[in-house]
Amino acid sequence: MLNLRGRHLVSPSDLTLAEIDSIIALAQDMQRQRGNYSELCRGKILATLFYEPSTRTKLSFESAMLRMGGSILGFSDANASAVAKGESLADTIRVMDAYADIIVLRHPKEGAPKLASAYSRVPIVNGGDGGHQHPTQTLTDLLTIQAYKGRCSDLSVAFCGDLRYGRTVHSLIETLVRYPGGKFYLISPEELVLPLRLREYLQRTSSCQIIECRSMEDVLPHIDILYMTRIQKERFFNEADYLRLKNSYILDAAKLSLAKQDLVVMHPLPRVNEIAYEVDADPRAAYFAQAEYGVYVRMSLMAHLLGVTS
Numbered sequence: 001m002l003n004l005r006g007r008h009l010v011s012p013s014d015l016t017l018a019e020i021d022s023i024i025a026l027a028q029d030m031q032r033q034r035g036n037y038s039e040l041c042r043g044k045i046l047a048t049l050f051y052e053p054s055t056r057t058k059l060s061f062e063s064a065m066l067r068m069g070g071s072i073l074g075f076s077d078a079n080a081s082a083v084a085k086g087e088s089l090a091d092t093i094r095v096m097d098a099y100a101d102i103i104v105l106r107h108p109k110e111g112a113p114k115l116a117s118a119y120s121r122v123p124i125v126n127g128g129d130g131g132h133q134h135p136t137q138t139l140t141d142l143l144t145i146q147a148y149k150g151r152c153s154d155l156s157v158a159f160c161g162d163l164r165y166g167r168t169v170h171s172l173i174e175t176l177v178r179y180p181g182g183k184f185y186l187i188s189p190e191e192l193v194l195p196l197r198l199r200e201y202l203q204r205t206s207s208c209q210i211i212e213c214r215s216m217e218d219v220l221p222h223i224d225i226l227y228m229t230r231i232q233k234e235r236f237f238n239e240a241d242y243l244r245l246k247n248s249y250i251l252d253a254a255k256l257s258l259a260k261q262d263l264v265v266m267h268p269l270p271r272v273n274e275i276a277y278e279v280d281a282d283p284r285a286a287y288f289a290q291a292e293y294g295v296y297v298r299m300s301l302m303a304h305l306l307g308v309t310s
Contacts, residue, residue: 001026005307008117008124012135012175019304020175024143026309027293027300034067037299040308041070047100048074049092050127051083051107056269056291057127057136061104064298073100093119102302105129123305128167137268138171139301140294141227147293148264148286149224154181158219160249161229161274164192168268169229174198177206185219186212189248192231216249220258226251228267228287230274252276256284266290 002022008014015023030037046065050058054076062072075081083092089107093116096103103120105113106127113126128134145152157176159169163186173194176182186194193199193212202210213219220226228251251265256279267275267287279285303309 001304001309003307004304006123007305008113008120009135009301009305010113010117010124010126011133012138012171014135017178020139020142023139023297023300023304024146026303027139027143027296028146030299031293031296037068037303039069040303041065041068041306044068044070044102044306044308045100046070046072046074046302047096047103048072048076048127049096049103049105050074050076051078051105051112052128054106054127056294057106057134058104060291060294061125061127061136061298061302063295064302067295068299068303074104089116090119093124096120097122102306125301125305130167132167133171134167134268135171136294136298136301137168138175139297140290141168141172141266141268142175143293143297144266144286144290145225145264147289152176153179155225156183156185156223157225157227158185158187158216158223159227159229160187160216160251162192162231163188163194163229166229169194169227170198172227173202177202177208182206182208184208184210185223186210187214187216187219187249188212189214192248216251217255217258220255220263221260223263224260225264225266226259228265228271228274230270230272250274250276251279253278253282256282259284 002019048058048061065072097120102123104125104127105116107129110130110132112129113124117124126135142152163169263284264286265284269291
């Protein structure tokens with residue numbers, strides 16, 4: 001295992017591909033032999049500071065630490081903390097790093113985890129910052145892809161839905177383009193296309209193929225992975241725009257019949273109505289397995305950052 005002790009994880013770019021591979025390899029072993037790691041973090045404390053709602057990220061981190069014998073503390077509502085009294089993020093971090101060995105921070109403002117990392121003596125992990133980045137979801141997604149496809153290179157991947165505000169999409173595509181041979185289809189309404197700065201970055205730094213399109217049906221026969229996302233109501237300032245766009249793409253059995261038999265359908269969850277419930281029974285639906293992989297990859301990540309991989 002590579003030594004990542006004491007490091008922060010703000011963006012997937014903070015990790016080399018070799019470091020990502022190390023995290024994924026340990027996560028796979030933790031899934032196979034969970035009992036071997038039940039005391040790995042005995043005496044360690046995880047703080048979960050969630051200024052924005054979460055189910056999977058917060059609880060999977062907590063599950064991960066508890067499965068390794070550690071303890072947890074934190075909040076899921078900033079209004080129930082000193083934040084409601086006007087405490088700054090920097091001061092909150094200065095206090096919390098005396099209480100915990102590692103901190104996971106979710107915040108609605110882009111860049112908040114980067115700011116926190118400047119004030120913390122313990123590892124800061126970005127649990128999602130606004131519409132910017134979500135690196136631990138990316139690690140979860142890479143573990144899922146590895147489990148279903150056996151590789152992260154030479155794949156055709158379609159991202160569908162909210163590509164403008166979807167931080168899971170931003171983090172994952174920035175990482176996947178670092179692997180060779182990728183082809184990426186960007187399926188979204190005109191109003192929710194990938195941010196220009198990100199498209200320019202991808203074109204500037206990678207040699208992969210990137211194709212923007214509006215039709216899911218046209219793309220389905222040609223892809224290895226379909227990454228669905230919900231239209232995020234909380235990112236809209238105008239509810240009328242949300243209502244107009246929320247049903248732009250819905251994956252159902254009829255559309256899925258157009259796809260390859262070994263397609264992998266992924267979704268970071270929660271879903272609203274962008275994947276019909278009838279799809280859940282299809283063996284190509286990987287999104288609930290994907291949520292489970294999130295526990296093991298976060299176990300592995302914390303073990304690496306705490307320097308307790310064995």
